[in-house]
Amino acid sequence: MLKIKNLYVSINKNLIIKGLNLKIKKGEIHIIMGPNGSGKSTLSYIIAGKPKYKIEDGEILFNNKIINNLKPDKISKLGIFLSFQNPVEIDGLSMYNFIKSFIKKKNNNNILKNIYKKCEKLNINKKYLSRYFNLGFSGGEKKKNEILQMLILKPKLTILDEIDSGLDIDSLKNILNNIKQYINKKKKKRSLLIITHYTNIINYIKPNFVHIIYDGKIIKSGNKKLIKKIEKYGYNKFIN
Amino acid sequence: MKKEFIKEKYKYGFYTKIKSNTFPLGINKKIIKKISKIKKEPKWFTKWRLKSYSYWKKNIYKYPKWANLRYKKINFKKISYFSKIENKKNKKLIKTFNKLGVPINNKFDKISIDFIFDSISIKTTYNKILKKYGIIFCPLSEAIKKYENLVKKYIGSVVPYNDNFYSALNSSVFSDGSFCYIPKNIKCPIDLSTYFRINNETIGQFERTLIIVEEGGYVSYLEGCTAPIRSNNQLHAAVVELIALKNSKIKYSTIQNWYPGNKNGRGGILNFVTKRGICYEKSKISWIQVETGSSVTWKYPSCILKGDNSIGEFKSVSLTKNYQQIDTGSKMIHIGKNTKSTIISKSICMDNSISTYRGLVKICKNSKNSNNFTQCDALLIGKKCSSYTLPYILSMNSTSRIEHESTISKIEEEQIFYCNQRGIDNDNAMSLIVSGFSMNIINNLPLEFAFEAKQLLNIKLENSVG
Known part of the structure; x- marks a missing residue:
């Protein structure tokens, strides 16, 4: 589904990603871990096509199509969803109106029903839909809002950037269960890339692969056992 | 290619070829007398026009320069001050207004519209229903004859002819406009509206609106405007006067979509407007405006809160792009006790445009326990636009409260x-x-x-x- 080949990325002429390779197949769950400043968030932004992030070399392929130069809205439409670490706030725009603006089917009745159903699943109070987008939301509420949008957009590849930050344990469980359910529903078509600091995450979700990213490269890949090692020894063991 | 692009941006920029009787360029006593004569105005009115003209003429070199606006000096000799189409029933008119999306013959649901084309009011719809309630809604030139006493009592009472340079000019040459009278305790069941269209190339538009709401009455009034694309600047200098008597309410909404000039700042309407209302006891005036048009805008819809417990509101959103310039805001003059005013001004500024908020809040000595809240927010898009906030705040007693909030943000x-x-x-x-x-x-x-x-x-x- 996603193939990243020998990727070099710079922002403001600073090279951040330095020769990164990654392959995610349909139905796979990958976890990427790494110390601060190793290029984790940059990786998620560049896949989503964020402006000002410049690809110096290499390729990103999604379903065998090069997406290096695609605009972010086009990338989104191919079925790539990014759950932001720090979602933006938009004053004066209700959450409902925002969500409505990217829903394809314009049947108002069903839209609302559909959103309500998903809110229930995620324990989101319906009142939030009429509130301004993320304004005054707690960290956890913002993350729930991200996942609500994911469930509505039905992406093929979901990237979770620090989904655990700002979430209490119950909310985290709830969110991860919803994501798992979503992936498992059409296992052959949906994949997941989790970017995190949080080693405990394997208690809730079983990855097919775990990678360690450092200095813009993936320096170690393995299965879930790798996380146990990171927990035990820290990143330093792998860096040296 | 480029031409098409601009056309697409301003879809009201077409011109209607229509036979009209347009005055020669220039302004003098003769011209003013001629306007007055065509309109068969009473003598006192002609005199008032001439008095205004003398004042204007005396002050011709004192045109306001304090605004944060740059434009070529207006040559008042190169403007025609009156243009009247020969046949009000010309089919081209119907077509024009259809194209503008305000069909003359197709009645809008619950809106009575007064159509003004260059200097003349073409038609007012829904008249019969309004008559049933005793509401008067007609061209001002008609009201001067039919409801002489009302006009005599109120015209110039809120905006005197010598209030400012452009009000003096307007008072001397204004051609038409809307007159609205709501009788005691009548809530006008439909919205009243005027649609202004400048068509002729050399004409300046000087319309005048007078709205009087008697005790306990209510009216919601809407104003819309467009003009064809021209490479020259055109002048629009209007005066609006609102009189809200005891316990009455007036809501005045404007959507201004004059031609704003092209990408390089050429052409467009120069818009110098004086809008003011007076509030008597427990009455309320709300000004609501959406501004997207004009190359230059100079406009400060204001409220004089004369009566105790009266309320004034000004809510505005403006969007400027290319080389548009806008100097706008509101004046709230608190005279009565326990008066309240709110100013909310939002401006969105793009390209090379300049947007200035200029407002006055004055609480007089006897206006005890009054308060004002002002909020000015600017949203800048791009790197070349600029936004200014210039509040003038004056409180002359210690029991009143004034708040001012201001933000500038970028998308x-x-x-x-x-x-x-x-x-x-x-x-x-x-x-x-x-x-x-x-x-x-x-x-x-x-x-x-x-x-x-x-x-x-x-x-x-x-x-x-x-």
Whole structure:
């Protein structure tokens, strides 16, 4: 589904990603871990096509199509969803109106029903839909809002950037269960890339692969056992 | 190619070829007498016009220079001050207004419209229903003859002819406009509206609106305007006077969509408008405006809160692009006790445009326990536009309260990227963010106007993110 080949990325002429390779197949769950400043968030932004992030070399392929130069809205439409670490706030725009603006089917009745159903699943109070987008939301509420949008957009590849930050344990469980359910529903078509600091995450979700990213490269890949090692020894063991 | 592009941006920029009787260029006593004569005005009125003209002439070199606006000096000799189409029933007129989206013959639901084409009022709809309630809604030139006493009592009472340079000019040459009278305890069941269209190339438009609401009455009034695309600047100098008597309410909404000039700042309407209302005891005046037009705008809709417990409101959203300049705001003069005023001004500024908020809040000595709240928010898009906030605040007693809040923000790239990531393209992302920004204002407009205003903002926003 996603193939990243020998990727070099710079922002403001600073090279951040330095020769990164990654392959995610349909139905796979990958976890990427790494110390601060190793290029984790940059990786998620560049896949989503964020402006000002410049690809110096290499390729990103999604379903065998090069997406290096695609605009972010086009990338989104191919079925790539990014759950932001720090979602933006938009004053004066209700959450409902925002969500409505990217829903394809314009049947108002069903839209609302559909959103309500998903809110229930995620324990989101319906009142939030009429509130301004993320304004005054707690960290956890913002993350729930991200996942609500994911469930509505039905992406093929979901990237979770620090989904655990700002979430209490119950909310985290709830969110991860919803994501798992979503992936498992059409296992052959949906994949997941989790970017995190949080080693405990394997208690809730079983990855097919775990990678360690450092200095813009993936320096170690393995299965879930790798996380146990990171927990035990820290990143330093792998860096040296 | 480029021409087409601009045309597409301002879809009201067409010209109607129609036979009309247009006065020779220039202004003098003869011209004024001639206007007055064509309109068969009473003598006192002609005199008032001439008095205004003398005042204006005396002050011709004292035109206001204090505004934060740059434009070529207006040559008043190169303007025609009156243009009247020969046949009001000309089919081309019907076509013109159809094209503008305000069909003359097709009755709008619950809106009575007065159509003004250059200097003349063409038609007023829904007259019969209004008559049933004793409401008068007609061209001002008609009212001067038919309801002479009302006009005599109120015209110039809120905006005196010598109030400022442009009000003096307007008082001497104004051609037509709307007159509205709501009798005691009558709540006008439909919205009243005037649609202004400048068609002729050399004409200046000087219309005048007078709205009087008797005790306990209510009216919601809407004003819309457009003009063809011209490479020269055209002058528009209007005066609006509102009189809200005890316990009455007036809501005055404007959607201004004059031709704003082309990409390089050539052409467009020069808009110098004096709008003011007076509030008697427990009455309320609300000014709501959406501004997208004019190359230069100079306008300060104001309230004189004369009566105790009266309320004044000004809510405005403006969107400027290319080389548009706008110097606008409000004046709230608190005279009565326990008076309240609110000013909310939101400006969205793009390209090379300049947007200035200029406002006066004055609480007089005897206006005890009064308060004002002012909020000015500016949203800047791009690197070359600029926004200024110039509040003048004066409180002459210790029991009143004045609050002023002001913010300037930029549309963040993060917000656009976030929207993009959900599959929303740049134009729609901008439109979502801007509509959020201007939401509080647009929601105050009557429903059909709110829809139109949103569309207008969207059209102007297209391609604004590179």
